[in-house]
Amino acid sequence: MAGVAGRLARLWCSGALSSPLQVTRFPALQLHLCGPAMRASQKDFENALNQVKLLKKDPGNEVKLKLYALYKQETARRNYVDLVSSLSASSESSIQVTPAADRKQPGSDALVVTSQDGITTITLNRPDKKNALTTQMYHDIILALEAASKDDSAITVLTGNGDYYCSGNDLTNFTDIPPGGVEEKARSGAVLLRDFVDCFIDFPKPLVAVVNGPAVGISVTILGLFDIVYATDRATFHTPFSHLGQSPEGCSSYTFPKIMGPSKATEMLVFGKKLTAREACTQGLVTEVFPDSTFQKEVWVRLKAYSKLPPNAMRISKQVIRNTEKEKLHAINAEESNVLRERWLSDECMNAVVSFLSKKAKL
């Protein structure tokens, strides 16, 4: 695998790949760009890579993102073959192979929703990926919030499983390029972002973030739309948008200056300054910080007590607080999503994403 990865890296780092048009002149590589249904043999793939080595110019970021996606497919294919080989090698193997149709759909395990003691808890559950948000997870969170807004719980909580709260947008989302290309991807991403943030703006009940560890990107910006933010003292708050060639979302361009003042907001949103939990609390983004050793216990005791308060009174009080700003927040969300759609198409953003993916794939 490292061989294929290394070759891909050398191709684009050395400038060996040329334009997307030139790449599609090579039938074997084209087969791979068309996906698993038209999969070329490993030999075809190796041949294609040798062919593209002869090209002179950079292939462009769209092709690099496709190459990364193909590299992941290739890895998955090899893992599949290895697993089946290991099963055949040991006829006494105890591994049960579940028929594909019976398996849970991707994404379903990545979000866990529970309801207890008047509290609905939505838990991000991809601890091995620091709870990075896949496209599926954005959709699932929207559905979970819609359900929670109508269930009989008094309070809704968002938290993370594992050492991180959330590492923000899963940057591999960028490799899932539809037939309409990166423009279509950016358009659909902006619609999803807007719908996702709208749900937080409109959420009718008290919404609490239980920040169990570091938080990055969109998981930080939407905190400005929560009613309470409790954090472990291990948490940090980081919005590296400029580093990623991106711009603020989650209404943070409005809520952060309002919460912490324009210059502190600029340090975070423009210069990517990472705040400790205590700094975030001093600046008003976090409601209260707890020692990590007692964080879960203290927070849940507190929330269980709050959940016994009259639910209608809490809902109406929240409406009174939120309603004066709702229209404005929706307008800001729409504007931020539009700006980001453009940003996602910029070289600054594409280069940053390709650089992250190259490091991740150890290319």
Ligand SMILES: CCCC/C=C/CC(=O)SCCNC(=O)CCNC(=O)[C@H](O)C(C)(C)COP(=O)(O)OP(=O)(O)OC[C@H]1O[C@@H](n2cnc3c(N)ncnc32)[C@H](O)[C@@H]1OP(=O)(O)O
């Ligand atoms: C609808 C769309 C809205 C889009 C708007 C959102 C804007 C944002 O959210 S921008 C912020 C995007 N997030 C990042 O830039 C964070 C990227 N990740 C990291 O910098 C590091 O992984 C992190 C500091 C979070 C953790 O570092 P480590 O403690 O060293 O752990 P690893 O890097 O080894 O991470 C383990 C594993 O998880 C993968 N990972 C983590 N975060 C992401 C992510 N955001 N996207 C994709 N993958 C992520 C990481 O690559 C590792 O994977 P493997 O190597 O496969 O094990």
